Amino acid sequence: MSSRDIKDKEIAAAQEKGITPVEHTVAYDGIAVIVNPACGVESLSVEQLSDIFVGTIKNWKDVGGTDGEIVLISRDSASGTYEAFKELVIQLHGKDKERDYSAEALKESSNQAVLTAVAQTKTAIGYVGLGYLDASVKALKVIPVGGGDAVEPTVDNVKSGAYPISRALHYYTNGDPSGALKDYIDFCLSPEGQKIVADEGFVPVN
Numbered sequence: 252m253s254s255r256d257i258k259d260k261e262i263a264a265a266q267e268k269g270i271t272p273v274e275h276t277v278a279y280d281g282i283a284v285i286v287n288p289a290c291g292v293e294s295l296s297v298e299q300l301s302d303i304f305v306g307t308i309k310n311w312k313d314v315g316g317t318d319g320e321i322v323l324i325s326r327d328s329a330s331g332t333y334e335a336f337k338e339l340v341i342q343l344h345g346k347d348k349e350r351d352y353s354a355e356a357l358k359e360s361s362n363q364a365v366l367t368a369v370a371q372t373k374t375a376i377g378y379v380g381l382g383y384l385d386a387s388v389k390a391l392k393v394i395p396v397g398g399g400d401a402v403e404p405t406v407d408n409v410k411s412g413a414y415p416i417s418r419a420l421h422y423y424t425n426g427d428p429s430g431a432l433k434d435y436i437d438f439c440l441s442p443e444g445q446k447i448v449a450d451e452g453f454v455p456v457n
Contacts, residue, residue, distance in 0.1 A: 279454035281381035281409035281417040285388040289373040291316040294392035294401035306353030323356035324377030380452030
């Protein structure tokens with residue numbers, strides 16, 4: 252399983268060894284940034300979100316919101332969502348590996364716990380898998396690294412790659428799969444397999 256596209260140099264290195272990588276996209280990972288509706292903010296850039304979760308920006312008024320100290324709600328470090336958010340947001344899509352979560356971030360063990368904490372705390376910000384959004388919180392639009400239009404966290408925007416806090420999840424095989432490997436990938440892409448994808452908080456490919 253790979254959470255990024257294979258690089259050209261990796262394809263070339265594989266081909267030199269007689270390996271022909273074939274990509275199979277089985278799911279998408281989309282993470283929504285959520286706030287309490289009282290914060291007064293509709294959208295933020297990835298850079299602003301990074302500064303908030305690192306602890307550089309501490310008050311909503313510094314990003315156009317109402318005056319109030321920002322309360323950080325995060326998943327705990329055992330969560331894959333924790334690592335994905337760290338790479339895609341805090342480290343600016345892996346561009347700054349030195350950046351890390353603020354020590355003041357409150358850790359929660361589930362998406363639902365993050366959702367509840369943000370809904371109950373007027374100055375809170377957190378993040379959840381796209382499939383966990385509900386009306387108790389506001390999902391922010393996000394401006395990509397380097398600028399551009401603010402993008403809503405929707406299934407279509409995750410699938411297209413337009414939403415910046417998202418990534419495709421692939422399997423790579425040596426040539427077209429056969430036998431048990433083909434059966435497994437076919438299952439991943441079947442209605443039953445895609446239901447498991449959705450149940451785990453990811454975005455199905457079909």
